[in-house]
Amino acid sequence: MSRIRDIRNEELTAAAIRAVHRHGYAQVTMNDIALEAKASAASINYYFGSKEKLMEATMRRLLGELRHATIERLHRAETPRDRLSGLVAANFDDRLFAPAQCSLWVQFWSNAPYSATLARLHRINRGRVQSHLHAELRQLVPATEVRSVTAMLQAYMDGVWLEAAQSGLCDAGAARREALVVLDRLLA
């Protein structure tokens, strides 16, 4: 079967992440990505069909990593409170909360409203994160507060990503610790 195809997908989406981080989503070219992958622009088109489809695959890859980190942490937790902490910490997992990933994430987000495929991915991801938070919060705060605390948490976490992308500094451990403090105070 297409072993090479899998390897290439992996290499090319990784190159896309680095290239977008380096040049910006708005200005990155197929050649920039090809160069980063030590391949040719034509080759990328052979695998993905178009720049847009490559970007979609790259975003899917990031979303998959978030999903994976989330599931992993949920699995290790016992109580609702632990699961909630796990959800928050998953957002700042070492594998996700790194400079190139942060850049990409924020840039994809801000472009999502202008691309049908990105908008769809964004909506699905947001829905999943939200329903996870919702499920645990329902057991921890009064019913009237569930919705607002979910929104507060989500806004805070998005903001941390945004700031990380700006500064280029991503200390995942510090981010997790600080996020857990925020979580504590929002639950109080």
Add this chain to the structure above:
Amino acid sequence: MSRIRDIRNEELTAAAIRAVHRHGYAQVTMNDIALEAKASAASINYYFGSKEKLMEATMRRLLGELRHATIERLHRAETPRDRLSGLVAANFDDRLFAPAQCSLWVQFWSNAPYSATLARLHRINRGRVQSHLHAELRQLVPATEVRSVTAMLQAYMDGVWLEAAQSGLCDAGAARREALVVLDRLLA
């Protein structure tokens, strides 16, 4: 004096805001903006010299509005606690927290790392907001917490903007109320 020049600056930056909101920063063209302003692309170049300079002027305009809203609210407040609330509320002032402005703001932010002029504006603005927050927080929380609470607040507010840009829904009043609740809990 150049009265027309001022009017045109106003009209053209307003058109740029609407056009970026409609098409996205990455894809908006001079023609889109010209159309929105009922002018020609050449005319925009006559006034601003280049697309980049127009974008810079547009960003300056937004930053000016934030500065204005901030000063206005600080002026009305007496205690450190009131001033802090004012700072937070200024970020969600009716004149700023509207769909087109939110879109633009987030897109400029996410592109700032790739443009020297935008990066500079971003840094200046961030510094100003941060020092205002810092000044009031120093009188309200233990010295060891000032820095982290500042960061938490800033992340939360950025995140709200990001979310607003995504959803296109900007209820400024609700945003202010919710932000003040977050502020309360972070200070606790």
Add this chain to the structure above:
DNA sequence: GCAAAACTTGAATGAGCATACAAGTTTTCT
């Protein structure tokens, strides 16, 4: 070992875009 399939790429194609320009129109000043 060899044909077919899968893969790779340099160069060609063509679309879209910012900007420059020349030729007009309107406004200002006296």
Add this chain to the structure above:
DNA sequence: AGAAAACTTGTATGCTCATTCAAGTTTTGC
């Protein structure tokens, strides 16, 4: 009024870029 200054715009220019293609190279299956 009339000249000069300020403004406006359609069109031309030249560039960048995604995508295509034909011609090669490598891998696979037998």
